[in-house]
Amino acid sequence: xxxxxxxxxxxxxxxxxxxxxxxxxxxxxxxxxxxxxxxxxxxxxxxxxxxxxxxxxxxxxxxxxxxxxxxxxxxxxxxxxxxxxxxxxxxxxxxxxxxxxxxxxxxxxxxxxxxxxxxxxxxxxxxxxxxxxxxxxxxxxxxxxxxxxxxxxxxxxxxxxxxxxxxxxxxxxxxxxxxxxxxxxxxxxxxxxxxxxxxxxxxxxxxxxxxxxxxxxxxxxxxxxxxxxxxxxxxxxxxxxxxxxxxxxxxxxxxxxxxxxxxxxxxxxxxxxxxxxxxxxxxxxxxxxxxxxxxxxxxxxxxxxxxxxxxxxxxxxxxxxxxxxxxxxxxxxxxxxxxxxxxxxxxxxxxxxxxxxxxxxxxxx
Numbered sequence: 001x002x003x004x005x006x007x008x009x010x011x012x013x014x015x016x017x018x019x020x021x022x023x024x025x026x027x028x029x030x031x032x033x034x035x036x037x038x039x040x041x042x043x044x045x046x047x048x049x050x051x052x053x054x055x056x057x058x059x060x061x062x063x064x065x066x067x068x069x070x071x072x073x074x075x076x077x078x079x080x081x082x083x084x085x086x087x088x089x090x091x092x093x094x095x096x097x098x099x100x101x102x103x104x105x106x107x108x109x110x111x112x113x114x115x116x117x118x119x120x121x122x123x124x125x126x127x128x129x130x131x132x133x134x135x136x137x138x139x140x141x142x143x144x145x146x147x148x149x150x151x152x153x154x155x156x157x158x159x160x161x162x163x164x165x166x167x168x169x170x171x172x173x174x175x176x177x178x179x180x181x182x183x184x185x186x187x188x189x190x191x192x193x194x195x196x197x198x199x200x201x202x203x204x205x206x207x208x209x210x211x212x213x214x215x216x217x218x219x220x221x222x223x224x225x226x227x228x229x230x231x232x233x234x235x236x237x238x239x240x241x242x243x244x245x246x247x248x249x250x251x252x253x254x255x256x257x258x259x260x261x262x263x264x265x266x267x268x269x270x271x272x273x274x275x276x277x278x279x280x281x282x283x284x285x286x287x288x289x290x291x292x293x294x295x296x297x298x299x300x301x302x303x304x305x306x307x308x309x310x311x312x313x314x315x316x317x318x319x320x321x322x323x324x325x326x327x328x329x330x331x332x333x334x335x336x337x338x339x340x341x342x343x344x345x346x347x348x349x350x351x352x353x354x355x356x357x358x359x360x361x362x363x364x365x
Contacts, residue, residue: 004020004021006021006341007019007021007137007139008059008060008341009056009058010054013048014050016048016060016348018344024134024141026071026142027072028074029072029074029145030075030142031068031070031071031078031146032069033067033069034067034140035140035141036065036083037160037163037362037364038061038065038363039163039360039363040137040347040360040361041088041168042193043284044060045351045352058130058131059135059136059141060137061129061130061135062088062130063163064085064086064129064141065084065085065166067081067084068081068082078146078147078150078152084150084153085151085165085317086129086149086151087149087151087311087316088129088166088167089104089128089167089311090128090144090145090148090312090313091104092148093148094106103316104126104127127310129141137341137344137363138365148313149312149314151317151321154325157321157325159364160332161331161332163362164194164198164334165320165321167310169320170310170311170320172195172198172202172259172282173198173320174202174309175195175308176199176280177202177206178280178308179203179254179255179257180278181203181207183207184207185210185255187208187253188212188214188244189212189213191214191260192221192224192229193215193259194360196213196259196282197220197224197334198331199282200224200227200229201228201331203257205323205329208254210231212231212232213233214235215234216236220359223333231247240268240272244272251274252272252274253273254274255273256277257282261282261286263290265283266283266285267291267295270303273303275301277304278305281305281306281308334359336356336358336359336361337360339363340365341363347363
């Protein structure tokens with residue numbers, strides 16, 4: 001008899017539900033993880049709403065903490081029973097882009113025609129879990145190219161402390177890295193959701209000495225101060241662009257990190273840059289962006305606009321785990337709610353509607 005497991009699957013737009021699926025078979029380069037904790041991402045909400053297309057029946061989720069249940073015959077350097085994480089983005093590192101130093105890229109994958117409006121293709125980069133292969137909101141997940149993607153969790157760290165590493169921390173920190181932050185810089189971070197909060201923490205670790213956090217939620221702005229923000233601005237109470245230009249005496253910020261994915265935040269981030277400043281974009285945009293000519297200084301401002309996707313791989317995860325283990329940042333603060341996998345539908349309802357000051361939900365099989 002085939003062994004079965006519980007998994008949260010995409011059924012149709014508006015419906016993700018718990019179902020029984022076979023536990024995956026393990027190939028020579030794979031590892032089977034028994035999930036101990038996972039979480040729901042904003043991208044999963046896009047999938048739930050039908051805004052990002054995936055196949056019906058796919059197990060969703062891409063942020064795993066777990067224990068190696070079974071190793072493929074070709075995987076060395078790990079052992080069954082070992083506690084590990086894997087990056088949300090798990091490239092096989094065979095692509096030109098990955099070998100050119102982009103640990104988030106594998107190219108584009110063919111998907112069934114009709115799932116997207118782009119001639120049967122969609123750009124997925126190295127994002128496989130919960131996108132083109134079964135994901136992590138389940139009792140077990142199969143990790144492909146395991147030797148390149150598994151990272152051991154240091155003893156003494158809880159699941160909640162490392163839960164942000166696979167995606168949210170890696171993405172937010174990449175926003176700070178792409179911003180080219182130098183010691184003494186002034187940095188503005190637009191939106192203080194989980195990724196924006198990690199970008200705020202990353203800016204502090206990178207050497208910024210004035211960090212301005214922007215959001216419309218005072219609770220999130222309070223958390224931003226704990227993550228390293230020096231100034232917090234509620235956009236509902238002030239003209240953010242005017243306030244930041246006043247704070248910088250008209251000079252503008254060295255870098256702005258956009259972590260929401262809307263026209264208004266992108267445009268505001270561009271308007272507050274100094275000449276030669278960098279706009280580091282982390283948002284996932286669902287509509288075309290416009291660049292106002294005066295905000296862009298008609299192309300004469302030496303500005304940089306840089307985008308990023310969450311880097312993956314075991315070396316990236318090792319570095320992030322080192323940061324957590326050092327105590328320099330406590331991202332366990334972002335885990336505000338806990339749900340068993342059996343209640344995944346209720347967890348989605350809470351997270352999708354952003355009730356009860358939710359930031360991240362720990363989901364435990």
